[in-house]
Amino acid sequence: MIVGVGIDMIKIEKMKKAIQKWKDGFLSRVFNKEEIENIYQGKMYYQRLGARFAAKEAVIKAISKEHPLALTDILILNKENGAPYCTFKKDIDVKIFLSITHIEDYAVACAVAEKKS
Numbered sequence: 204m205i206v207g208v209g210i211d212m213i214k215i216e217k218m219k220k221a222i223q224k225w226k227d228g229f230l231s232r233v234f235n236k237e238e239i240e241n242i243y244q245g246k247m248y249y250q251r252l253g254a255r256f257a258a259k260e261a262v263i264k265a266i267s268k269e270h271p272l273a274l275t276d277i278l279i280l281n282k283e284n285g286a287p288y289c290t291f292k293k294d295i296d297v298k299i300f301l302s303i304t305h306i307e308d309y310a311v312a313c314a315v316a317e318k319k320s
């Protein structure tokens with residue numbers, strides 16, 4: 204059963220400024236080690252970070268009523284074919300369907316939450 208939907212949009216410049224100002228402190232408050240390793244330091248680095256930040260916010264919007272979550276409880280990674288997916292660091296009875304997109308200045312993510320049982 205679908206139990207929630209969430210969407211979020213990030214301005215890349217804002218993400219870039221936060222990372223430049225707070226450096227690893229910002230990254231570790233928002234992202235897990237696996238997520239940072241998944242995003243190479245290269246082309247589209249800030250866009251891909253922004254997209255994952257948006258994805259986490261979208262997931263929180265989709266399920267926060269039932270499951271209070273910190274950003275680092277949520278793990279956004281990519282399948283071999285490039286498609287993003289979401290898992291949790293906590294035991295949560297919800298499957299997330301996720302889609303993300305990014306252009307130069309913005310990143311957007313949409314999450315649909317389905318209760319597993």
Ligand SMILES: CC(C)(COP(=O)(O)OP(=O)(O)OC[C@H]1O[C@@H](n2cnc3c(N)ncnc32)[C@H](O)[C@@H]1OP(=O)(O)O)[C@@H](O)C(=O)NCCC(=O)NCCS
Pocket residue numbers: 250251254281284285286287303304305306
């Ligand atoms: C996957 C695809 C849809 C991505 O679209 P895009 O406009 O290049 O890029 P977007 O910014 O909208 O989306 C990028 C995100 O799509 C997601 N994505 C990548 N592969 C995906 C897939 N197989 N399924 C779902 N999502 C996918 C990723 O999360 C990616 O972001 P990330 O690399 O930061 O994780 C596109 O590359 C594609 O394969 N299109 C098929 C049609 C085609 O081949 N066109 C080119 C010939 S004209």
